[in-house]
Amino acid sequence: MRTDDVPQSRSHFQQKAEALTNDSSKSRQRGPNTVLAHGPYDPRSLHGFVNPPVVHASTVLFESTAAMKKRQSLPYTYGLRGTPTTKALEDALSELEGAAGTILVPSGLAAISIPMLAFLGAGDHCLIVDSVYSPTRSFANGTLRRMGVEVEYFDPHVGADIAALMRPNTRVVFLEAPGSNTFEMMDVGAVCDAAHAGGAVTMLDNTWATPLFFRPLEHGVDLSIHALTKYPGGHSDVMLGSVSANEASYRRLRETQLQIGVNAAPDDTYLVIRGLKTMGVRLQRHQASALELATWLSGRDDVAEVRHPALPSFFDHDLYARQFGGSSGLFSFLLPGGFDRAAAFLDALEIFGLGYSWGGHESLAVAVDLSDRTVCKGPADGTFIRLQVGLEDVADLVADLERGFAAAGAVG
Template sequence: MTDRAANEENHAFPHPPVYRFTSGIYQDYQALERASKDLLKQHYPRYSRFGTPMTDAVEHEITRLEGGYGSLSTCSGLAAITSVLMTFLRPGDHILLTRTVYEPVHRFVSTFLHQLGITATFLTSAEFSHCDDYLTDKTRLIYIESPSSNIFEVTDIGAVAVQARQKGIMTVMDNTWSTPVLFNPLQHGIDVVIHSASKYLAGHSDAVVGIITTTEQYYAPIRQYLMNAGICAGGEESSSLYKGLKTLTTRLKNQRETAHRLIAFLLAHPAVETVISPHLTSHPDHETYRKYYQYSNGLFSFSVRNTSSTRRDAFLSQFRTVKLAYGWGGVDSCLIPFTPSYTSNDDPEWLFFRVSVGLEDGDILIAEFSSALSKL
C-alpha cells in the first residue's frame, strides 16, 4: 500500500502523531535494499529529511484542496519558491515575473539568479495579458504572484497559462493570498502552485513552512531537488499547519467580514487617501479579480498623505490590539508601513500601510484605527 493510500485509510484519530526520529529502522537487509532503490524515498521506513507521517498528512491534504497530483513541504515559503526556480532554471534561461512580487523573491532573482546568468523581466498585470510580447527563445518559466504583495495586482491567470502552454513554457504561481479555499490555479492551467503556509494555511503565526503542489510532470524533479538540497519541513511546524487547515475556511470568512467593515470605515475617513483591495471597484484590476474570485480575504492596504515622522510615530503608537509586524494571515491583526516598489523611495507623496485583519472584534479594530488616524 502506498503512503498516500495509507493516509486515506487512517481515520482513527483527528490528527496524525508527530514522530520524532532521524532514521527509520529496517527489519532486514531486503527491506534496506528495496529502500535504496526507491529513488524518491516515498516508502517507510526512511530518513526523516525525506518525509514523516505528519508531513505526508499535510501534503496529502493540500493536494486534495488544490486538486493537484502531489505536494511537497519545505522549511519556508521562500524555500518553496527558490527550490522550484533552482530545479528548472539553468544559466542562459529567461523568466517572466510579477513586478510587485514578494520582495525576497525579487532580491533572489535580481542577485543570485542574475549571478548564474539567468535573466528576468518583471511585468505588470496589464503586461501579463499579452505576455507573449515579452517571451524570448530563452524563456523557460513564468512566475506569477496574484494578487501580488501589498498593492494586489491581479493577473489574468487563464490567459497567461494558455500563452505559456502554446510555447511549452512552465508556469508557477504563488497562491498564498488566496489559499486553496478561494482559488485553485491548477484548475486554470498553472503547472506549479506555491504557498507560504506560514500565513493563512497555518493561521496562528506559530509555524514557518512552505508548500509546493504540482501536476504529475513536475512532481518528481522538485522532490529530487528538495532531497538533494536537504530542504524539508519539521514535524512540529507541519503539525501546526495540519491543525490550521481544519479552521481555514471559518477563519477566512470571519477575517473577510471584519476587513470589509474596517475598509468601509477607512474609505469614509477624511485622513485616508485610498484603500487598496482587489474586491473594490476602484482597484484597477477589479474586473480581472471578479473573473476568478467570489470572495476576498482579510488583507488590504491603505494610504495617507505623507506626514512628519513625529505624526507617523504617534499614529503607530495608538495601536494595542493591532500589532506592528510583517507577518500576515494569522489570528492577530497586523499592520506595517511599506513603499510600493514602483515608486521612488525618496520622500514619496503618500505613506502606505498594509493591514492583515485577524480574529479580533471588529468594533475594537475600528476604534483603534479611529484613534490612530486622529494623530495624523
C-alpha cells in the same frame, strides 16, 4: 417563531439529509470545510486516533538487505524523504489544490526559491511580475542572477501580451495574485496560456487567497506556492511553506527538494495540520472583518485610496470577481502626506501590532516600502499602510484606527 414553522423546517433538513445520504462520497464533491476537517488521513489507519501521529525520525530500519536494495518502492526510507506526518499534510494540501503532489519546506521563501532552482539554470530567462513579494525579488536579483539567470520584471496587467516578452530561453514565468502590498490583479489564465505556448513553466504565489478562494492549477498554473506560515498555520507560531504541482512538474520539483536536502520538521508540520482544521471558519471572519474595515476606510476624507480586491470600487475588481471565490484579511490603503504622518499613525495604534507576516489571529499594520519596484512604483505623495485584519471585534479595530488617524492629523 410560529409553531407551524417547525414541521416545515424539519422537513427541509430531512430532505437535505436524505439527499446527502443518497449521494455516495465518490459521486459528490465534498465542501471545503468538510475537506479541511477530515482531509485524506484515515483515522482507521492508526487505531482510530483522529489526528495523524507526530513522527520524529531520521533513521528508518529495513527488514532485510533485499528491502534496502528496493527502498525506492517503499513509502518511507529516511526522515528527510518524508514521514507519516509530512505525508498527511502533503496529501491534505494536494487534495485542496487538485495537485499531483506537494512538497513541504521550512518557510514560505523556501517554497519560492526551491521551484525556481528546480526549473532554472545558467543562461535561462525568468519573467517575474513586478508586484511580487519583496524577498522573492531579493532571491531573483541575488541568487538567480549569480547563477547566470536573466531576470526581467513585468506589469501585472500584461495578460496575453506577455507573449511579446517571451524569449527562446524563457523557462519560468513567476506570478503572484493579488500583488504583494499593492494588490494588483492578473489575468492568470491568459498569462499561463502565453507562457506555455513559449515553453515556460508557470508558478504562482497563492498565499493571499489560499486554495479555498483560488485554485491556481485550474487556471493553467503548473506550481502553486504557499507560505503555510500564514492562514494554514493561523496562529503566528510556525514557519512552513509548500509547493503543489501538476503531473508534469511534480517529479522534477520533488527531486530538487531532495537534492537540496530540505523538508519540514514534524512539530511544525503538525501545527499546520491542526491549523487547517479551522482555516475555513477563520477565513470567513478575516474576510468579513477586512471588508467591513475597507468599506469604512473608503468613506474617509483622510484616506486617498483603498486597495482591496473585493471592493467594487477597486480598479481590478472585475479581474478578482472573475477568478477568485473570496478574499482574505490583508489589504492596504494610501495615507496622504509625508512618512512622518504614517509613522505617527502607526505609533498611535494599540490593537494593531507593528509587525511583519500576516494570517494569524492578531491584527497587524506596516508601512509599505515600494522602493524596489521597477514597474508598479509607489505614489508620488503618501504612504501605503498594509493592514492584516485579525479575529478581534471590528468595533475595537475601528476605534484603534481612529487613534491612528487622530495622531496623523496632529502632524498636519
